[in-house]
Structure formats: C-alpha cells, structure tokens
Amino acid sequence: MKQKLIDMKDIVKFYKMGKNKLTVLNQVSLEVEEGEFVAVLGPSGSGKSTLMNIIGCIDIASSGEFTLAGENIMKKSEDELAHVRNKVVGFIFQRFNLLPKYTAIHNVAFPLFLRGLNKKDAYREASELLKKVGLGDRVNHKPMELSGGQQQRVSIARALVGKPKILLADEPTGALDSKSGGEIMELFLELNKDGNTIVLITHDLEIAKKAHRIIHVKDGKIHNFL
Template identity: 75%
Template sequence: MNDNVIYMKDIEKSYKMGKNKLTVLKGISLEIKKGEFVAVLGPSGSGKSTLMNIIGCIDVADSGEYILSGQNIKAKNEDELAYIRNKEIGFIFQKFNLLSKYTAEHNVAFPLLLRGMNKREAHQKARKVLENVGLGDRINHKPLELSGGQQQRVSIARALIGEPNILLADEPTGALDTKTGAEILNMFVELNKQGNTIVMITHDLEVAKHAGRIINVVDGEILDR
C-alpha cells in the first residue's frame, strides 16, 4: 500500500428509500497510485458519483476499508473529514461552484484562507496559480465576467492552490463545448505529467480516454481495473 494514495477494500454503500434499501456500491475494491491519472467511467445510476463522494470524504462507506494518503477514513469524525477534504483533495466540479460575488483571485485564495493563512500570502499564491493556468490577466474578474472555460480554469487553480494529494474532477467538461472541453482535458494531461494524481469521474468514454487508466463502474461494481 506504500505508493497508493487511495486504497479501497470491499466498500459498500446503501441508502434507504422509504421502506426499501437501495444498495449503490457492492464491494468496491481499488487502488490508485501516486501520480496516476485515472478515469472512473460509468453510466448514470452506476454508482460512480457515490464512489466519488466516498473518495472525496463527502460521504462515508457503510462497510469496507478506505485508506487515503495513509489515513484510515472510517476512524475520522466530521471535523477531521472536513480538514482532510481541504488539505488532501482538490475538487473540480462540472458547474465550477465558484463564489459569484468574488473575483477569480479571491475564489482561488479561499481554501488557503480557510486553513488560516494570512490574506496577503494567500492572495499572492492565488495570483501565481492563476498565471500558471493562463488567467493572469483575469484575476480581478468575477465568475460571470468569464467564459465557461475560464471559469473551469479558475476552478482548477482553486483545486491546485492547496497542493493536494489528489485532484478529484467530477464531469469536468460536462458544462463546456467540445473545443473548450478538449483544452481542459489537455490541461489535465499536462498537470498529470507534472506529477499530480488525478481521479476523473465521467460517463463519456471519449473523455475517459485522456486518462492513463479507466475503471469501469456498472451497477455498483467494478468490471475491470
């Protein structure tokens, strides 16, 4: 397990639907090594979103083992999970999830401000990361003043700023046109070449093909690794 950033063994997750129990994940086991670019591919309702939420410590499994960067997630309380989400994982969402009232710079600085970093240092880092994703001339723009592709770049910068162990991307091209989506996927390939571990959730095989490895999730189970 030494070089695994993610280790899962027999992960199960169910939800109550009235009197019925819906089993969404049925004994998922997987390992993702540091520096990998992995796509989790599956149709709607396959369980991939639930798996993503467990990987991202947004939700916890009913049973099974999950070790993230050497930490046993099952043993963590809510406050500890919140800390892990902020420190270990950089989230990239389909709909960007940016704070509309704030500039790109403030959106990117936000995770560091949550950690207690002083405002000047956090904003200095934010400007640098925005330059690295090609938005050095857009730091004072608010989300609605940016194109979809630019908003996703801000989202990527926000995910990168805390130097997380994992970039977790949920349908990152879902709200973008084909050309812009391709640019974002090429950015992921470059980020992976720089050593970033990326886990990307998608229903689209063509998107998944940009990853180094594809994990197929169907009906709550992994078909192959």
C-alpha cells in the same frame, strides 16, 4: 517507491428507504497510486458519483476498508474527515462553484483566507496558480466576465491551493463545449505531468480515454479495467 493514495477493499454503500435497502456500491475495490491519472467511467446511476463522494470523504461507506493517503477513513469522526478532506483532496466540479461577486484571484484565494493566511500572501499564491492554468491576464475578472472554460480553469486553480495529494474532478467538462472541454483535458494532462494525481469522474468515453487508466463502473460494481 510511490505511495498508494487510494486503497479500497470490498466497499459497500447502501441507503435504507423505509423497509427496503438500496445498494449503490457493491463490493468495490480500487487502488490508485500517486502520480496516476485515472478516469472513472459510467452512465448516470451507475454509482460513480457515490464512489467519488466516498473517495472525497463527503460520504462514508457502509462497510469495507478504505485508506486515503495513509489515513484509515472508516474510523474517522466527522471533524477528522473534514480535516482529511481539506488536506488531501482538491475538488473540481462540473458547474465550477465559483463565488459570482468576486474576482478570479479572490475565488482562488478564498480557501487560503479560511486557513488564516493574510490577504497579501493568499493573493500571491492565487496569482501564481492562475498563471499556472493560463489565466494570468484574467485575475481581476469576475466569473460572469469569463467563458465557461476560463471559469473551469479558475476552479482548477482553486483546487490546487494547498497542494492537495489528489485532484478529484466530477464531470469537469460536462458544462463545456467540445473545444473548451478538450482544452481542460489538456490542462489536466499537463498537471499530471507535473506530478499531480488525478481521479476524474465522467460518463463520456472520449473524455475518459485521455486518462492513463479507465475504471468502468456499472450497477454499483467495477466491471473491468481498460
């Protein structure tokens, strides 16, 4: 039986702005099982990025229920949230967020260094992951020596470090041309076939159509499932 990795019920997120209250998410409910490839689609300002931040334990909901990989997120302290985030979620960002002075293999190995793994073993795992994303011949290249699509592959390899339960991708093709973006989406499909659960945030319907399920967010609410 597949595990329910994301289980949100009636999630509300608001921010106080002086005497006013800005509600960004309003009664959002969402379930994602392991092995799914889900796209969260919505325009700028729809609330999809806030939803991503809550899923990734970067932000906390104001109210509602949220269980992530069996953990009750609403009752976690900041330190506990950081632990869950590092263990459960692999993040992929639009702008890659690579260390510019270091090689691809060092960028991928860096999270392993933070976990105390020695350089030899960290580099071995990083090398295997770079091969997995099609960059086995680019391990010693720095980000500026790589194309945008290749840089995004490095960031995907880094996200795979530690075998996270969920890959959370925020507009992963937004900084790429259509050809490179299409190649990245094909890579996501391959990773999903290998068993990786993927939640992808996008404003682009054509990108969202590559996923197996589309969740449409508008004005802080989930309006329909396509």
